Amino acid sequence: MKKTATHCQPVSRRLHGIWPLVWPIMLSNLCVPLLGAVDTAILGHLDSPRYLGAVAIGASLISLLYWSFGFLRMGTTSLVSRAVGRRDQNEASQLWLRSAVLALLLAAGLLALKPWFIELGMYFMQPEPGVATLAASYSAIRVLSAPATLLNYTLIGWFIGQQDTRRPLLLVLTANGVNLLLDLVLIVGLKMNSDGAAWASVIAEYSALGIGLYLLAGKIDRASLRARWHQCLTRWREYLPLLQVNRHLFVRTACLLGVFTFFTAQGARMSTEIVAANAILLQFVLLTSHALDGFAHAAEALCGKAVGANNRAEFIRVVQGTTALALITALAISLLFWAGQSVWLALFTELPQVLAQASAQFGWVIALPLLTVWAYQLDGIFLGRGATRAMQNIMLLCTVAMFIPLWWFTQPLGNSGLWLAFCGFNLARSLAMGLVFWGQQRRLSL
Template identity: 50%
Template sequence: MSRWLTRTDRRLWALAWPLMLTNLTVPLLGLVDTAVLGHLDSPEYLGAVAVGANLFSLLYWTFGFMRMGTTGLAAQAWGRRDPFAQTALLLRSVLLAVAIGLVLIATHRPLIALGLTLMEPGPEVRALAAEYAAIRIWSAPAVLCQYTLVGWMIGMQAPRGPMVMLIVANGVNIVLDVLFVTGLGWNSRGVALATVCAEYGAALIGFALVLARRPRGAWPWPALLGRLADYLAILRVNRYLLVRTVTLLLVLAFFTAQGARQGEVILAANAVLITFLMVISNALDGFANAAEALVGEAVGRGSRRRFRAAFGSALRWSLWGSLLLTVVFVLGGRPLIGLLTGIEAVRATAIAYLPWLWLLPMAAVWGFLLDGVFIGATRTRDMQNTMLFAALGVFLPVWWLSQGLGNHGLWLALISLMLGRALGMGWLFLRHQRTGAWFATAP
C-alpha cells in the first residue's frame, strides 16, 4: 500500500495514528472510575463523581486553547529550524500553565459552588461532589501543563509522547483507584485523589519526554524567560481560541438544555447520540492534529508547496475517515445505540433521530480539518470569528425558525452550526490562498 502513498501521506499518518489512539482512549479514565464506584453499595458516590467529572471537563476544556495555541507556534518554530524559539516557547507556555493553574486553585470555592448550582444535583450528591471537586482542583497546574506539553510535542512532530503520557495516566489511575476505593474504602474521595496523582504522573512523564526532545543549546535564562511582551504574544494567539471554545461550550449547553425542556427521554436520547459525536471528533481530530503540525511547519518555512501538500493529504484522509464513520453509523447505528442504553424508551427515541447521526461525520469533518489548518497557521482570530458567526448567525436563527419541528429542529440547528463553520472557514481559506495571508502570520 505504501507505494500508493505520497511522502506527505506517510508523514501525515506517522503523526495521525498515535494521536488518534490517544484521542480514542481518553474516555478510559472516566470508565475506570465508573467501573470501580459502580460496584459500591450506594449510587450517590457514582453520581458525585459523574457530576464532579463533568464540572472539570467543562472547566479544563475551556483552557484547551493552551494545547492548540502552543501547537501552532511550536510547529512554525520547527519549520523555521529555530531551536531558541522552540525552547523559549516551551518554557514560557509551561510558566503560563502553572500560573493559570494556581489561579484556579486560589479561586476554586466560588467556581465549584457556581458549577454545582448550575448542575443542580441532590443534597447528598452535591455534598460528595463538592468534596470530590475540592480535591480534584489540585490537579489544575498538572492538567494545564499537560496541555502545553502535548501541544509542543505535536508541533515538534513527536506524536507518540502524548500517547505515552495517556498510558501512564491510565495505569496510575487504575492502580490507585483499586487501592484507594476498594482497598482503603475512600469512595469518591479516593477516585479524586487517584485522578490527581494520575495527572501529575502524566505531567512528569511529559516533562521527561520534552526535556529529552528539547533542542540542545546554551541560552541565557533572561532571554529564554523573555519579557512581558513575549507572554502577551502567546496570550494573543490563545485569547481568540478561548472565545471560540467558550462559544462552542455554550452552544452544546444550550443544545442540552433545549433537549431537557422536551423531557427526560429526549434528553437521554440526545446524550446517547452526542456520545457518537465525541467519537467522531476524537477519530477525525487525529488528521486535524497532524495537519496542525505539517501546516505550521510549512508556514514556518514559508513553503507554499509544503502547505498545499499537507492540506491535500489531510483533506483526502479526513474525507475517507468521515465516509467510513458514516458507513459504520448507517449499518451499525441501532446495535451501537443498544450498547449504550438498555432503556427501551430511550433506545427507541434515539433510533428515531438516528438519521441525524448519519449526517454528522460529513457535516463535521470540514470544521475539524480547517481547525487544524488555522491552528497550524496561528490564524486563531479567524477561528473565533467563524465560530461566532456559526453560533449567532446560523445556529440560533435555524433553531428559532425550526422550533415547530421539536427535537428534529434542534438537530437541524446543530448540523447547520457545523456547516456554517465550514462555509465561513472555507471562504477564509480560499481568500488566504489567493492573497498569501497564511505566511504573513509567521513570527
C-alpha cells in the first residue's frame, strides 16, 4: 500500500485533478433543479396556485418513485470506479450492462404498478380535490418516462465512475434544453398547464437517453460486451455485488425521499398556499443539494479509484480537497440566499399569500447549506469506499429517531415546525456520518 504523508502537501497538490472533475458534475447537477425552478416559475405565474400545487405533489411522488432507484447511478459509479482503479475495463463495461438490465426490469415493474402507486400517493397526500385531480394526471404522464430515466441513471453513473464528467453534462444539458423548450410550447403556448409540464419532462428524458447511448457507444469496450453479453445476462451470481450495494442504497434513498414526500404531504394538508410556498422553497434546497453533490460525486469517483488501487495517500488527499471546496461552496450559497431573498422569491411567484408563506420560512433555506454539506460530502466518500451499509443505517436512524419525533412534537408550530424537523434531520445526518467516518478512519487501513 502506498503511504505518503498528506498533511505536508501544498494546497495546490491536494486540489490537483479535483476541480476539472467537479465543475462538469456541478453544472450538470445544477441544470436539474434549475429546470424544476423554471417549471415552478412558469406555473407560479399562472392565474391559480392549483397548478403549482399539483406539480409539487405530482413531482414529489415521481421523485419518490424514481429517486428510490437512484442507487442505479450511485451503485454503478461506486463499483465502476473501483474497477477502474484495478485497471479492469472489461469488468467496468460489463457492470454497465448488468445495471442496464436491472434498470429495465425495474422500469417494467413501475409501469405495471402505476395505477396503484398514484392512487396510494393521492390518498397519502390528501390534497384539495381540484389539486388532487391535476396531480394524478401529472403523475400518470410522468411515469411513462421510467425506462429512459432509469437507464439514464446507469449511463451517468458509468461515465462518472470512469472519471468522465463531461459526457453526463452533455446528456443533462440535452434533457434540460428540450424540457425548457417544450415547457414554453406546451404550458405557455398550448395552455396545457401541469399536464404540459409532465409531457415536456417525458420527452426530454427519452431525448437524453438517445444522446447518452450514442456517447456510450464511443467510450465503452464494445468488443468485450459482444463477446460476453450472454454471460452478463445469464450468470446471475455476477449481479450479487451490484444487488448488495443497491439494496443498501435503496433503503437509504427510500428513507430520504420518504422524508421529502412526507414534508410535501404535510404542507398539502395545511393549505394550497403553504404547499405552493414549500414547493418554491424546496427549489432552493434542491439547488443547494445538486451543487454540493458535485463534490460528492467527485469524491465518490476519486475515492473509489483510490480504494481500487489500494492507495491510502490518494484517498486522504481526495477527502481533504473535495471537503474543503464543498465547505467554501456551502458558505457562498448561504450568503447568496441571504443577500437576495426578496429577489429570488419574486422570480417564482407574484401571488401575495404564497410569497408571504415563503418569506416566513426562508431563514431555514439560508441555514441548510451549512447544515447539510457534511452529509452530502460524506455520502460520496462512503460510496467510494463501498460503505453502503453504514449509509443505510445512519439514514434509518436519523429518520426514525430524529425527523419523526421532532415533527411530532413541533406540530403546534405549523409549517415552521415542519421546517424545523427537516433541518434537524439533515443536521443529524451530518453529525452521525461524521462520527462514523472518524471512527472508521481510526480502525481501518483505508
